[in-house]
Amino acid sequence: MLVKKIKLKNFRNIESAGLEFDNKMNVISGENAQGKTNILESIWLFCGAKSFRNAKDSAFVRFGEKSGKSAIDFISGGIEHTAEMIFTDKRTAVLDGKTLKNPGELAGTLSAVVFSPADLSLVQEGPDKRRRFLDVSIGQLYPNYIDILRSYGRAVSQRNSVIKEYKYDPSVAIMLDVFEEEIAANGKKITEYRKKFLDEINKYLPSIYSGFSSGRESITSLYVAKTEPTVLLDELKKGRKEDSFLGVTSAGPHRDDIELLINGISARNYGSQGQKRSVAIALKLSTLNVINAVSGEYPICLLDDVMSELDEARQKYILNHISDWQTFITCCDPSSVERLSGGRVFTVKGGGIV
Ligand SMILES: Nc1ncnc2c1ncn2[C@@H]1O[C@H](COP(=O)(O)OP(=O)(O)OP(=O)(O)O)[C@@H](O)[C@H]1O
Ligand SMILES: [Mg+2]
Structure with a gap:
């Protein structure tokens, strides 16, 4: 472009x-x-x-x-x-x-890929910002992903509203079975898409970040799945009782994160201002390279x-x-x-x- x-x-x-x-x-x-x-x-x-x-x-x-x-x-x-x-x-x-x-x-x-000062939140704020970064970038490349996310989100909301009844009325388990199947199936797809995208990012991120820091610092970014997709359905079922008191769904990719480490140490907790900014910019520049690799144009x-x-x-x-x-x-x-x-x-x- x-x-x-x-x-x-x-x-x-x-x-x-x-x-x-x-x-x-x-x-x-x-x-x-x-x-x-x-x-x-x-x-x-x-x-x-x-x-x-x-x-x-x-x-x-x-x-x-x-x-x-x-x-x-x-x-x-x-x-x-x-x-x-x-x-x-x-x-x-x-x-x-x-x-x-x-x-x-x-x-x-x-x-375009844009970096604005608000994007520092990608490094210094909570996991929701990093999940959003993944979801927006993947959605740009694969529109189908947006449908998967939407179905997943709907199933989680449905489970959240029914799970509250579970402590009084165990018969709602029939409905929970349906929602949890859907959460597990789409959750698996979401995790796969995100891991694959982060693998792509990681083809560029280390060299860009190393260039930034004149070779003095190295970066690692890892996808942290709170619950592995293979055990998600089991965990949802096991978690019913506890979830019913809180009205939440505590397992699934809506709880995942990306861990960003500079020289092996958490950028979020220990990074300097300049380091955090460098990480956020390097993530954006890596995204640009991934978009080029997939679409054939920067x-x-x-x-x-x-x-x-x-x-x-x-x-x-x-x-x-x-x-x-x-x-x-x-x-x-x-x-x-x-x-x-x-x-x-x-x-x-x-x-x-x-
Ligand atoms: N609709 C508008 N009509 C007239 N002026 C506007 C309008 N919208 C924004 N401005 C003014 O434009 C000015 C420049 O804004 P801009 O954000 O581009 O500054 P900037 O050069 O990027 O500054 P900084 O270095 O502080 O980021 C601001 O003072 C703002 O009040
Ligand atoms: Mg400005």
Whole structure:
């Protein structure tokens, strides 16, 4: 995937701007609150996504204006495309001259992997964030996985509502049998998909992370299944009594996690800020490689505010050792830009490119 250029009009704080991008590295530099993230967001929206800041569509229109507009030229699957987006209180998208029913239909035509500061939660928060990372990435590659997840989630909710009755009324066991069969069957599939995806990630993660840390640190990522699929059905049955008091399902892949270790030690519990950030970025960059391996094309890479908390060597690695795909990266510190060899730098001030 390659974004050639983007034009913005009354998009967020940008009155009017046109940017022609480098095929590899694009640095969007400037002080705080000038419009750097807004530019990344304008590209991201063409991937059919919602704002990565959870904004309403009306928030894209520049204050005091009635509408905003963005237009992009990009190459996907070897074909040149143009797309436009018109923002009012809602968004309308046009792809190659055709108005789409829903901007979400753009998904897949232009695809991106994005890192935003909120993605640090992937390393430093609870297991649900890491499961979500797996589920979203796998769902992007294998839409069938989303159906499996949905059926699994439904069976867990059904079991949770019936299990509460179990302590008063053992006859509900007939229903539990059905739900548990379904949890075990889909749970097995989910675990297999996740393990396979993490195996793919692990083909890239160690070398990317080692590059980040100039070879000083090694990373290990392991899938931790709370209950192995082979014994899941048994565990569900054994756990009925205890689960009935709590109204939960305590076994299954909705309780699994990824363990991330730096030099054998938990990144979540012991990692420094820079290490945690490096792990989260390295996971995203590995995902990009996996998507390329499966689909035959690299997505574009949007990195918002990755430079902060990284030392000079780590910044240099991001700026100069990522050459297989097109990257868009925001940064505040002008000295970061001095570490760039090649690529293009855009300096943003007050919503304009200077
Ligand atoms: N609809 C809008 N109309 C006008 N201005 C807006 C709109 N939405 C956001 N802004 C403003 O755009 C400014 C720049 O936002 P942006 O998030 O792009 O900054 P940034 O350059 O990434 O800064 P930082 O380095 O702090 O991340 C903010 O001050 C924000 O108030
Ligand atoms: Mg920003």
